[in-house]
Amino acid sequence: MNRPARSLHVLLASAVLVTVALASPSTAGAGPAPVDGPTATARARVAADELMSSYEPTKAWFPSSWWNSAVALQTIGDYMQRTGDRRYLPQLDNTFEKDKGVFPPGYLSGDPLLGNFTSRAIDDSEWWGLTWIQAYDLTKNRKYLDMAVKIAEYVEGYWDPSTCGGGVWWNAERTYKNAVTNGLWIRLTAELHNRMPHDKRWLGRAQEGWNWFTGSGMINSAGLVNDGLKDDCTSNGDTVWSYNQGLAIGAGLELYRATHNPKLLTTVRRLADAAIAPGGLVTDGVLTEHCDAPGSTCDDNGKQFKGIFMRYWMDLADTTHDHRYTDFVASQAATVWNNARDAADRLGERWAGADPNVFDWRTQASALSALIAAVPTSQPTRSLSATTDPALPVVMPAAAGATHVKVTVQLQATGHEPLQVAVRATAPAGWTVTPARTNVTLRPHGNAVPVHTSAQLDVTIPAGTPDGRYSVTATATSGSQLSFSTRSDILVAHTADFDTGTAAETPWLYDADGSQSNGVQNRFADGHSYFVYRFPFPSDATSASATLTIDNEFAVQVSGDGQQWTTVATETNPYHDGENKAARTFDLTPYLGADKTGYVRVSDSFPDDGWGGRVYHVTATYN
The missing domain is CATH 2.60.120.260 (Galactose-binding domain-like)
Structure with a gap:
């Protein structure tokens, strides 16, 4: 019996990979050219499927984090919108219908949930508002947009000009005004305006919020966003978290779309350039969170910050087409795929791949945003993928004789024409894989739902193999253009x-x-x-x-x-x-x-x- 999380992953994975080695960038803005669209789509699809293997359908969330679940679902919405894959619309609606009610503390959040995805945590409420706008964009179902309006109306009650001249409070106790809550507020209200013909209310709120935020002092002299304000309404100078920087960029971009005011884009570029400048958020070419430093580990909140940054950086690259921004997208996607991914297609917290890395659904959602950003807006016409199950099998060998391990290669495809696929397997010296080559046919029917089949491999591990980790690689090819390699890392261990x-x-x-x-x-x-x-x-x-x-x-x-x-x-x-x-x-x-x-x-x-x-x-x- 296979490990359930991996089993769901391989049933859902669908992708294309042209097997080109990409070097990690050494400086911001430098690094590999963007990979082709099918390859970028492939990587995002594999990572999205792995993320959704952690979705818990009964409570309709990702255990056990409330706002993090909103961001993960919004990331899946980004993925579907970008690639044309629509398999996860039922999960979005499942969450909407099951979690829109009132819940006691401890069930979905440490706080009581007040209904309509609101709570005393104002920023948590805003994250859910953005998630339902994303669902509306995907489906055009008005119920999602109506929910986002209800959330915005709730948050509106915490805009308070009597303290610091304006701004939304971070919590219902009105103890703190900070960057994340107000960046979210601007983005949320601007998104509502841009989806509601003849709106003036939300545009006014977005402009008011932007003017207050940019004048609040939270954007420091280097163009970096500090965390919030002190009681005397001056910047607290606290950590420049990547998600605050990203939300400021995203807020300005959405308001720019609403107003076409070029001054907004000038400010956005300043924020973006500060992020990738020396002293910003990049180390050796890789987006790096403050808590990614050696000897530190990000908490469950910080694990998702870089992905939020990349979500709005994708918006920046799409809007400006500036090569500095598109090059940064390519370099982050490449380093995530090459350095922060294991054989099970899990993506780690530290994108540069520093050891020890941390892997969970939050780090998966975060790194997935880097891969989505690299997907072009035009969808590929076909794709091919291969994944292995189990990806990380264990062998505890007998005293004598060879050991056999069964590895399943799951093949998936999208497109409109049949694909003839050859699967070739390689193993360490002295090992045997049977069959070494096999051929299969896949008949896809578009991009929305990949088709799949599988090939079975029998791996023979010779007696006396020393303890250690060994890789068996399977490469699927179709014609001269489509090729995808996957590996199973087999652990041989006596203890x-x-x-x-x-x-x-x-x-x-x-x-x-x-x-x-x-x-x-x-x-x-x-x-x-x-x-x-x-x-x-x-x-x-x-x-x-x-x-x-x-x-x-x-x-x-x-x-x-x-x-x-x-x-x-x-x-x-x-x-x-x-x-x-x-x-x-x-x-x-x-x-x-x-x-x-x-x-x-x-x-x-x-x-x-x-x-x-x-x-x-x-x-x-x-x-």
């Missing part, structure tokens, strides 16, 4: 030994479900979520065990097939602060399946209070 929340955890993580990881040595499952590790012990194993360093309110279950579970440990005390942290060993021998595979599942023994089982380190051994 599992990894920290959670790291890349080393990934091959063993069979099912992440709704669990979360906030960084190195951290994976937890709250409520009715869980996570499962899979250990494929060899056929000659006579005993096996797993040791978990675990705390809080955990329940541990084991299985031999990943279906039938036996509870082996339950924390009966409501621990919240890790005071019960300990390394606990579980004998898996009685529970191993016929193929000697063992599964360990961790969940929450008190599902109503949010302090579920948390694991820091895992080892598994066999004899």
Whole structure:
């Protein structure tokens, strides 16, 4: 049985890749020329499908972040609008219908939700307003635009000229005026105006907001946007986050479309040029968040900031066609694809690929925006892709004899003509892949819904192969123009030994479900979520065990097939602060399946209070 997240990914992925090596840029504005449209579309599609494998349809969001979910869905809207793919419209509507009501704190947000996607967090409300405008653009269904108007009317009540001469408050308690809330306000009201004939109300609000924002002092002398204002209404000089800079650019662009005032575009260019100038937001040619620095890790909010910047940088490049801005798009997309992507097509927090990198749906959504920005506005006429399942299989070898691994190559295509596709596989020296070549035919019917088929590979790993990670590559080609390479990184290991929340955890993580990881040595499952590790012990194993360093309110279950579970440990005390942290060993021998595979599942023994089982380190051994 394949890991569920990857299974959904491969069923949905569809792309084209011309296999050209792209060098990472060394300076802002320099780097590779834009890749062709089918290739750029391919990369965005693969990444979008991987992102949507984390969408949770019951609560209709991405667990467990409220405003982050709005941004992720808006990013998927950008992807669909840019590529012509329409597969995810049902998920947008699912979220709209299920989450527009009133909800208590802790269900979807730490704050109570007041209905119509509003809460005490004014910026959260604005993110949802922009998401529903994007849905309206895609569908022309008026209900989405009407919802955005309701959200704007709610936010309008927090515009307050009695403090600092204007601006929207960040929260309902009216404690802070900042860049993100007001950048969002300008963009939201300008977008409403540009979609509502004869509107004057929202245009007036957007102009008023822009005039206040640009005069507030939050834009410093270097043209960079500081975070907000102090109580005396002067700039606090706080961190220049990329999303604040991007929103200022995006706000000015949308207002420029409404008014055609060239002074707006002049200001936007100043903001953009400051971002990529020395001392701005770029390190060695790569967009870099303050929290991307060595020794730091972005929190769940910061993980998505760079993607928001790239969303509005895409708008800038489309509007101006300035080569400095389009070159920057190309260089960011290239470095994300080449340096921040693993074999499972997950995209990391650090776009330059610095180790250790962090991967989750938030980092996926963020980096996806860089790939979308590289997609041309004209859609490709056809595409071809290949992905592998499993992308990160584990082999725990027997004492003697070769080991066999099944790898499925999923092929997908869009277009209007049949594609004859040849699949060729390569492996490390001494390994065998059967068949080494196979041919398939795909018959696509446009861009909106890719068609797919698959090819099965049998990989033979010789006895005595040292522990390590090995790549099996499959390349699909059709004619002289379409070629896509994918790889399966096979981990050979006699012992599992990894920290959670790291890349080393990934091959063993069979099912992440709704669990979360906030960084190195951290994976937890709250409520009715869980996570499962899979250990494929060899056929000659006579005993096996797993040791978990675990705390809080955990329940541990084991299985031999990943279906039938036996509870082996339950924390009966409501621990919240890790005071019960300990390394606990579980004998898996009685529970191993016929193929000697063992599964360990961790969940929450008190599902109503949010302090579920948390694991820091895992080892598994066999004899």
